[in-house]
Amino acid sequence: AQSVTQLDSHVSVSExxxxxxxxxxxxxxxxxxxxxxxxxxxGLQLLLKYTSAATLVKGINGFEAEFKKSETSFHLTKPSxxxxxxxxxxxxxxxxxxxxxxxxxGTRLFVKA
Amino acid sequence: xxxxxxxxxxxxxxxxxxxxxxxxxxxxxxxxxxxxQDPGLGLRLIYFSYDVKMKEKGDIPEGYSVSRxxxxxxxxxxxxxxxxxxxMYLCASSSPGFRGNQPQHFGDGTRLSIL
Numbered sequence: 330a331q332s333v334t335q336l337d338s339h340v341s342v343s344e345x346x347x348x349x350x351x352x353x354x355x356x357x358x359x360x361x362x363x364x365x366x367x368x369x370x371x372g373l374q375l376l377l378k379y380t381s382a383a384t385l386v387k388g389i390n391g392f393e394a395e396f397k398k399s400e401t402s403f404h405l406t407k408p409s410x411x412x413x414x415x416x417x418x419x420x421x422x423x424x425x426x427x428x429x430x431x432x433x434x435g436t437r438l439f440v441k442a
Numbered sequence: 443x444x445x446x447x448x449x450x451x452x453x454x455x456x457x458x459x460x461x462x463x464x465x466x467x468x469x470x471x472x473x474x475x476x477x478x479q480d481p482g483l484g485l486r487l488i489y490f491s492y493d494v495k496m497k498e499k500g501d502i503p504e505g506y507s508v509s510r511x512x513x514x515x516x517x518x519x520x521x522x523x524x525x526x527x528x529x530m531y532l533c534a535s536s537s538p539g540f541r542g543n544q545p546q547h548f549g550d551g552t553r554l555s556i557l
Binding site for chain 1: 446451475484485487532534543545546547548549550551553
């Protein structure tokens with residue numbers, strides 16, 4: 330069985346400081362993992378994906394994530410937060426065949442000026 | 443870029459009405475999905491389709507049906523709308539890809555209110 334846990338429901342950072350959004354997963358086989366961002370009243374936009382190639386994955390808007398099998402983690406980071414990064418972020422694990430997709434509960438990121 | 447277009451951003455309907463939500467994608471994707479998103483409940487899969495005229499129930503199919511007559515279009519139907527179907531509805535599409543694990547691409551959502 331697969332599952333995904335986002336460890337923080339809310340994260341607040343100051344503009345220009347680093348961002349860390351934490352995600353742990355559980356999977357009986359090597360998973361495909363994704364991070365999405367959702368701005369208010371919009372759909373989900375793909376930030377980055379891990380599909381068993383390089384463990385450090387770079388995405389759009391300066392975000393990156395590192396797959397750590399030993400820790401079953403896939404944390405999302407960004408060196409310097411921008412006001413426009415304020416949104417909700419979802420960690421997602423996908424099963425074989427691409428049909429069974431498990432979404433995390435989401436982490437809302439607040440960015441203070 | 444993949445474009446998933448949902449026909450309405452906001453929709454207000456009355457209890458008992460039959461409601462159609464339309465979704466079109468332009469990337470020739472085989473897979474299409476309908477989710478609803480509610481505060482505190484996250485995203486829940488209603489139905490998905492892996493080919494024309496094919497459909498599978500998701501986690502919460504009760505009160506909904508779907509139609510996929512063309513590859514690019516996937517419709518969600520509320521047979522008799524009820525107030526508990528007030529929600530944000532999200533459509534997504536994906537290609538099967540190698541091992542089937544390609545990301546889903548989402549539309550902007552339809553915020554549906556049932557009065």
